[in-house]
Amino acid sequence: xxxxxxxxxxxxxxxxxxxxxxxxxxxxxxxxxxxxxxxxxxxxxxxxxxxxxxxxxxxxxxxxxxxxxxxxxxxxxxxxxxxxxxxxxxxxxxxxxxxxxxxxxxxxxxxxxxxxxxxxxxxxxxxxxxxxxxxxxxxxxxxxxxxxxxxxxxxxxxxxxxxxxxxxxxxxxxxxxxxxxxxxxxxxxxxxxxxxxxxxxxxxxxxxxxxxxxxxxxxxxxxxxxxxxxxxxxxxxxxxxxxxxxxxxxxxxxxxxxxxxxxxxxxxxxxxxxxxxxx
Amino acid sequence: xxxxxxxxxxxxxxxxxxxxxxxxxxxxxxxxxxxxxxxxxxxxxxxxxxxxxxxxxxxxxxxxxxxxxxxxxxxxxxxxxxxxxxxxxxxxxxxxxxxxxxxxxxxxxxxxxxxxxxxxxxxxxxxxxxxxxxxxxxxxxxxxxxxxxxxxxxxxxxxxxxxxxxxxxxxxxxxxxxxxxxxxxxxxxxxxxxxxxxxxxxxxxxxxxxxxxxxxxxxxxxxxxxxxxxxxxxxxxxxxxxxxxxxxxxxxxxxxxxxxxxxxxxxxxxxxxxxxxxxxxxxxxxxxxxxxxxxxxxxxxxxxxxxxxxxxxxxxxxxxxxxxxxxxxxxxxxxxxxxxxxxxxxxxxxxxxxxxxxxxxxxxxxxxx
Numbered sequence: 001x002x003x004x005x006x007x008x009x010x011x012x013x014x015x016x017x018x019x020x021x022x023x024x025x026x027x028x029x030x031x032x033x034x035x036x037x038x039x040x041x042x043x044x045x046x047x048x049x050x051x052x053x054x055x056x057x058x059x060x061x062x063x064x065x066x067x068x069x070x071x072x073x074x075x076x077x078x079x080x081x082x083x084x085x086x087x088x089x090x091x092x093x094x095x096x097x098x099x100x101x102x103x104x105x106x107x108x109x110x111x112x113x114x115x116x117x118x119x120x121x122x123x124x125x126x127x128x129x130x131x132x133x134x135x136x137x138x139x140x141x142x143x144x145x146x147x148x149x150x151x152x153x154x155x156x157x158x159x160x161x162x163x164x165x166x167x168x169x170x171x172x173x174x175x176x177x178x179x180x181x182x183x184x185x186x187x188x189x190x191x192x193x194x195x196x197x198x199x200x201x202x203x204x205x206x207x208x209x210x211x212x213x214x215x216x217x218x219x220x221x222x223x224x225x226x227x228x229x230x231x232x233x234x235x236x237x238x239x240x241x242x243x244x245x246x247x248x249x250x251x252x253x254x255x256x257x258x259x260x261x262x263x264x265x266x267x268x269x270x271x272x273x274x275x276x277x278x279x
Numbered sequence: 280x281x282x283x284x285x286x287x288x289x290x291x292x293x294x295x296x297x298x299x300x301x302x303x304x305x306x307x308x309x310x311x312x313x314x315x316x317x318x319x320x321x322x323x324x325x326x327x328x329x330x331x332x333x334x335x336x337x338x339x340x341x342x343x344x345x346x347x348x349x350x351x352x353x354x355x356x357x358x359x360x361x362x363x364x365x366x367x368x369x370x371x372x373x374x375x376x377x378x379x380x381x382x383x384x385x386x387x388x389x390x391x392x393x394x395x396x397x398x399x400x401x402x403x404x405x406x407x408x409x410x411x412x413x414x415x416x417x418x419x420x421x422x423x424x425x426x427x428x429x430x431x432x433x434x435x436x437x438x439x440x441x442x443x444x445x446x447x448x449x450x451x452x453x454x455x456x457x458x459x460x461x462x463x464x465x466x467x468x469x470x471x472x473x474x475x476x477x478x479x480x481x482x483x484x485x486x487x488x489x490x491x492x493x494x495x496x497x498x499x500x501x502x503x504x505x506x507x508x509x510x511x512x513x514x515x516x517x518x519x520x521x522x523x524x525x526x527x528x529x530x531x532x533x534x535x536x537x538x539x540x541x542x543x544x545x546x547x548x549x550x551x552x553x554x555x556x557x558x559x560x561x562x563x564x565x566x567x568x569x570x571x572x573x574x575x576x577x578x579x580x581x582x583x584x585x586x587x588x589x590x591x592x593x594x595x596x597x598x599x600x601x602x603x604x605x606x607x608x609x610x611x612x613x614x615x616x617x618x619x620x621x622x623x624x625x626x627x628x629x630x631x632x633x634x635x636x637x638x639x640x641x642x643x644x645x646x647x648x
Contacts, residue, residue, distance in 0.1 A: 019463045023469070094306060104300025121581075127325065128322040131321075147310065150307075152315070181296075210475065217610075228476050235480055251477050258473065258474070274532065
């Protein structure tokens with residue numbers, strides 16, 4: 001038994017060490033963002049391989065927040081991620097409720113047709129979407145960045161599953177009292193769906209904030225970049241290490257919202273992943 | 280009057296439901312058709328054309344219908360021959376994997392359908408397809424396509440087992456209700472929420488032979504730092520390392536969800552019967568997780584098949600196409616070379632490849648693994 005406990009202790013130690021190794025690259029990015037630019041031009045390993053930010057400065061963060069396009073990219077990301085989240089929540093909850101509860105003609109054909117869209121990846125449609133939006137003059141606008149994701153049926157799938165799980169007597173009782181579909185949906189169903197919608201909202205926001213391929217294709221004007229895309233454009237000239245601290249500061253700022261969101265809503269993120277992959 | 284009223288109200292209710300149903304589904308359906316179904320159909324249409332991005336932008340009629348030419352040129356070539364010993368090393372390895380899949384099925388680690396599908400695909404690819412090559416005077420229609428498919432498969436083959444195995448090990452190690460495990464789970468998952476451009480930013484610098492963290496560690500051990508990104512042999516491992524670091528948390532979470540479904544009494548009973556940790560793992564945990572394992576592997580294959588950012592930003596597909604991957608090839612064919620017809624054909628074939636795995640995922644999540 002003592003051997004078992006010893007083995008457990010070694011195993012725990014291995015896990016803790018591994019977790020620290022996993023964190024080190026993130027800590028390093030943050031630490032470099034807090035060191036002076038001219039120092040970084042000479043060395044990235046000033047104290048403890050650069051893992052301890054010394055000499056310490058907030059200049060890089062202040063610079064990135066106060067000048068250049070980074071504040072604009074931040075705003076763009078907030079608009080795109082926020083808009084996409086609202087649009088997905090609205091369309092997915094409406095459609096999910098209808099598919100789960102309202103008997104309408106054609107539903108049996110429509111629902112499988114919608115689910116079939118789950119197998120079409122973004123990579124299979126980004127070329128034709130590009131030409132389509134070019135014809136419509138949508139590129140370099142927020143709508144172009146938001147709309148394609150609203151069409152992805154995973155949200156409808158999750159909401160349909162959720163509404164199917166709610167006992168029918170609730171809406172039947174309301175219907176007997178003369179409430180119409182809209183009242184039942186807004187007064188009874190939506191409040192019950194809050195947990196599922198929070199999960200869907202967080203996953204959509206994370207996706208929107210981090211999306212790279214489609215913004216890269218659609219937004220060509222730097223003023224329309226999202227922070228994720230803008231960060232990629234900064235990386236091209238960073239080999240010379242000019243402004244390394246500033247690039248790292250942009251990386252830190254770009255990560256802050258998603259990291260905070262994850263830490264605050266960890267439970268939802270974890271459950272969303274399990275749900276979204278069909279568990 | 281009294282008898283027809285309920286009928287009429289039932290009919291009225293049906294009409295109201297039909298109207299409500301379509302009003303509720305309408306907004307999503309509009310987006311679905313306009314931004315997914317229609318573009319997909321249009322993609323197939325474009326792939327049947329010689330379609331230059333710039334030329335068609337100036338003059339919409341500047342495209343020519345070429346039927347399946349784009350596909351034939353991509354997939355096939357002139358004067359191809361088949362021989363038994365072409366690329367025999369890789370093919371033997373692949374056939375060994377097929378044998379492995381069949382063995383895993385016999386042992387009950389994976390389902391019958393999955394095993395047979397994997398074996399059939401493996402035989403087709405390794406037994407037959409890799410034996411094809413241009414004979415004397417022959418050549419491929421697109422010399423870069425198959426090597427790029429090979430790179431993508433190599434990336435998937437290196438990343439997925441590493442992520443799955445480490446994710447499983449971590450899930451088993453951290454499947455406890457104490458605070459320490461919760462904190463460690465958060466640490467391991469944290470990298471997952473970063474965007475691909477933050478991940479590439481971090482790893483581009485971490486791997487740098489002059490400024491990188493790994494180079495610092497190598498130097499302090501008295502070793503010569505490695506030029507990861509510019510070396511033909513290390514570039515692929517470099518983006519694999521970055522990807523494993525990035526996506527481990529996802530696999531861990533799914534395995535944890537799977538572990539929660541195993542009743543604690545079963546572990547307890549087995550332990551009372553004198554089973555050691557390794558026996559427990561082999562005879563109880565792994566078989567109970569077989570559905571989850573299939574799901575994790577299939578999801579990871581789908582996910583990493585679409586790799587783009589790591590290759591685009593860390594190695595830029597290089598050196599010499601060593602890390603050029605399928606999606607980046609689509610992107611470059613379409614937006615660097617302006618050949619939208621070829622790019623769409625590439626995208627449709629990628630879709631067909633991934634469709635197989637998407638269908639496998641649906642089977643796995645329905646519990647028929």
